[in-house]
Amino acid sequence: MNIRISKYLSSAGICSRRDAEKLIVEKRIKINDQTCFHPSHKVSDLDIIKVNNKVIKTSKKIEVWKLYKPIKYICSSKDNLGRKKIFDLLPKNISKLISVGRLDYMSEGLILLTNNGDYSRYLEHPSSNIERIYRVCVNNNVKNNDLKKINKGIKVKEISYNKVKVVFEKKLKDHNWLIFKLKEGKNREIRNICNYFSWNIVKLIRIGYGPYRLGRLREGQFQKLNPISK
Secondary structure, three states: OOHHHHHHHHHOOOOHHHHHHHHOOOOOOOOEEEOOOOOOEEEEEOOOOOOOOEOOOOOOOOOOOEEEOOEEEEEEOOOOOOOHHHHOOOOOOOOOOOOOOOOOOOOOOEEEEOOOOOHHHHHHHHHHOOOOEEEEEEEEOOHHHHHHHHHEEEEEEEEEOEEEEEEEEEOOOOOOEEEEEEEEEEEHHHHHHHOOOOOEEEEEEEEEOEEEEOOOOOOOOEEEEOOOOO
């Protein structure tokens, strides 16, 4: 079966389709030893695909892993600021993986990784309606009316948050723990909402992503999972 070169590279876990287009512009992709000039170029498993002169092969079997991301790690494979990366935590002999979405620098918990770009997009895309679950600790009083406002859908700085549900979990001394459930994964969604209500976040931990749970995984630990059906 012939597929676009950008999709081929994404499925191989090399990069996103958008990044594949950048590689093509930079003339870093070759098909059968000929430079590729357009992301719509179609290829098959019979073609020899090279990125930076390295032969690429797609993996037929989708693999999924979970990782407990500690705080002060980023979810990129490269960083000009010299910060620690989640990929530094992976075994050296593991095949190339990409992260499913991201957690910001000061957030921790469940990160999924896969060898398949299409599967990553399926898990990330809002149309898949996959729920993400977070435990959030704030050191402010939380009013029931504020929780009701969030659950009805609110707008913060012209951004609508309609697929967010939050419930009060428990109070420990001066800290309140909340459970947030999201289905869109907008940028810094929980932090923006908490800032809107002047709630200071002490801890933000992702504990669930679709059917996958953080479970008893400890910071920096890594475990293989079974992929869910699309």
